[in-house]
Amino acid sequence: MMRSLFSGVSGLRNHQTRMDVIGNNIANVNTVGFKGSRVQFQDVLSQTITGAASAQGNRGGTNPMQVGLGMGLASIDTIFTDGSFQPTGKGTDLSIQGSGFFILGNGAQKIYTRAGNFDFDTDGNYLVPGTGYKVMGWMADNTGVINTAGDVSNIQIPVGAAMPAKASTEITYANNLSADAAIGTTINTSRDVYDSLGNSHEVKQTFVKTGTNTWLGYVQVPDATGAVTNSLREITFNTDGTLASVTNVAMTADPARRTLNFAAAADFKLDNTSVGTTSSHNFTVFGSDGMPHAFKVTFTNTGASSWTYSITDPSSSSTTPIDSGNLTWVGGAYRFGTLAADPTTKSFVAPDGTTYNLNLTNGTAPTAAAAIFNPVATTGAGTTGPVGFTTTGADPMSIALDMDITQFGGSSTVQATGQNGYAAGTLDTTSIDPSGIIVGKFTNGQSQNLAKVALATFNNPAGLNKVGENLFAESNNSGVAQVGESGTGGRGKFNPGTLEMANVDLANEFSNMIITQRGFQANSKIITVTDEMLQELANLKR
Structure with missing residues (x-):
């Protein structure tokens, strides 16, 4: 044949x-x-009809026939090679740009595919709807941390997954306190924080300018059950407007904190140089509402050992004094009057309705160009640490105040820009980012990582066995699957909301x-x- x-x-x-x-x-x-x-x-x-022959003597070699x-x-x-990518508008669809395969689980068996037409079933399994094969990756823990160094498992996002409440531990304040603000200027801002039960509580922060480059920050929590600890801070700024220090200070007990204690030091003296000489000083005290208030006190010399005093609100445009009167040095003391029997302490009522005291006890004799002691109505350095308070039924709150603020000219724009707590919530929607992380959006407005899709690569992908249904299986010549994150180890990246066409x-x-x-x-x-x-x-x- x-x-x-x-x-x-x-x-x-x-x-x-x-x-x-x-x-x-x-x-x-x-x-x-x-x-x-x-x-x-x-x-x-x-x-072979005739084999090859080498050259011999005068005859050349012959080729094989x-x-x-x-x-x-x-x-x-x-x-x-990559196919084209078709947008589908479906958030659960994925395609891979570059090398790699999705890993699908079928019981103990692992199979691989490039087709990313995935969805969730009633149990929250991320899978191929037509076959039921489950997509594999890494699940996040309760805090959203994903350990990609661990073994891969089926991705399952339970329907109605709950996010527990997280108690707030920090409030961030940002922007500017005006360097142009007058002494006594008050700026208010507030932010809701959350306790361990997820209930919200308003934290009010009041900034009061008490001196050049110096402010007080005072915290109030209206629905706290008990006193707020570490509520008062002195905030100082450098001459270039940057923040210099934030120091906790402690208020004196009521009613002492409503006293302008001029004679708090032995060097309290008034100037007795000449008639008409004035000396003005700013003081900060705390009203019955618990808020800091600044006042300006001006002493004017009217003669030998006699003065007038005038108390004004430096943040007010009104020039009408809140209180005024006469002051003399008589009987070895500064007195509100002219006789040795006149008092060294006097009360006045501020516009907020709080009664304040002027205390001149233990002053020393006036001299030329004398200085006046200028205290803030506090006991000095207080307990360091965060603001603390308790709420009904929840764990005690401890909140650090992060002051990322400046003091430049212009308007005051300071505000509480953020805090790190939240109420409890349930899973509302999911989305997938380009790194393959499935992100859950919860009803409390928070987002959290839920899982991450894994990718597998092979030394010889052409050696994989086609097993139907868009699936591949390992073979003796494909190599072992090298599992990892997208964008690492030569693996491609994901294109959410698209499918790779043939x-x-x-x-x-x-x-x-x-x-x-x-x-x-x-x-x-x-x-x-x-x-x-x-x-x-x-x-x-x-």
């Missing part, structure tokens, strides 16, 4: 295989994540189909011509 007949048969058979591969490529042109294949041919065994015995398949290769190039497939058809036709001619030759051979006996 003629060798060409079998060569033609092998050509027909293998071109048919190539046509089968082309047909499968074209059939899957709209299959999500499909990777096309190509067929490579090779020749097979050759029959061989007759090929047909052709065979060299390989059927899967092409893993990487089949129709123009190329149609061209290959024509070539394959012509090859098939040519091989069929081999059989036809060989048959005619055999027919002639059979007719020789006639």
Whole structure:
């Protein structure tokens, strides 16, 4: 039988295989994540009629004479180039740009795919809806931390997942306190914080300017059950407007904190130089509402050992004194009057209705250009640490105040810009970011990481076995799956809300189909011509 007949048969058979591969490529042109294949041919065994001979003497060498015995398949290769990416508008869809495969779980078995048409089922499993295979990755803990160094598992986001309440531990204050503000200027801001039960509580912060580059910050919590600890802070600024220090200070007990205690030091003296000499000083005291209030006290010399005093609100545009009167040095003391029997302490009522005291006890004799002691109505440095208070039924609150503020000219824009607590909430919606992290949006307005989709790569992805349903399985020649995060170790990145289409190039497939058809036709001619030759051979006996 003629060798060409079998060569033609092998050509027909293998071109048919190539046509089968082309047909499968074209059939899957709209299959999500499909990777096309190509067929490579090779020749097979050759029959040697005459072997090669080396040169000898005057004769040169001769080449071998061989007759090929047909052709065979060299390989059927899967092409893993990226397909185009089609936006779907569905947040659970994913595509991979670059290398890598999604890992799907089927019990103890792991399989792999490039098709990211995923969704959640009634139990919150992230899976392929058509097959039920579950997408694998890493689950976050209760605080949203994802350990990608651990083993992968099925991703499951329970329906109605709860986020427990988190007690606030910090409030951040930002922006500017005006350097142009008058002594006594009051700025108020507030922020809701949350206790361990998730209940909100308003924390009011009042800033009062008490001197050049110096402010007091006072915290109030209207619904606190008991006193607020560490509620008062002295805030100082550098001459370039930057924050210099924030120091806890402690208030004196009531009613002492409502006393302008001028004679708090032995060096309290008034100027006795000449008539008309004035000395003004600012004081901060605390009213019955617990808030700091600044006052300006001006002493004017009216003669030997005699003065007038005037108390005004430095933050008010009114020039009318809150209180005024006469003051003398008589009987070894400063007195509100002219006689040795007149008092050294006097009360006045401020516009807020609080009664304040002026205390001149233990002053020393006036001298020329004397200084006056200028205290704030506090006992000095207080307990360091955060603001503390208690609320009904919840754990005690401890809140640090982060003062990221400045003092420049212009308006005061200081405000509480943030805090780190929140109420309890339930899962409302989910989304997936480009790194593959599934983020949950909860009804309390918080977002938290819930899980992260893993990617697997192989040393030889072309060695994977196609097992149907857009799936691949490991083979002896694919290598072991190398599991990790997207964007690491040569792995690609995710495109949320898109699907990867088939990487089949129709123009190329149609061209290959024509070539394959012509090859098939040519091989069929081999059989036809060989048959005619055999027919002639059979007719020789006639």
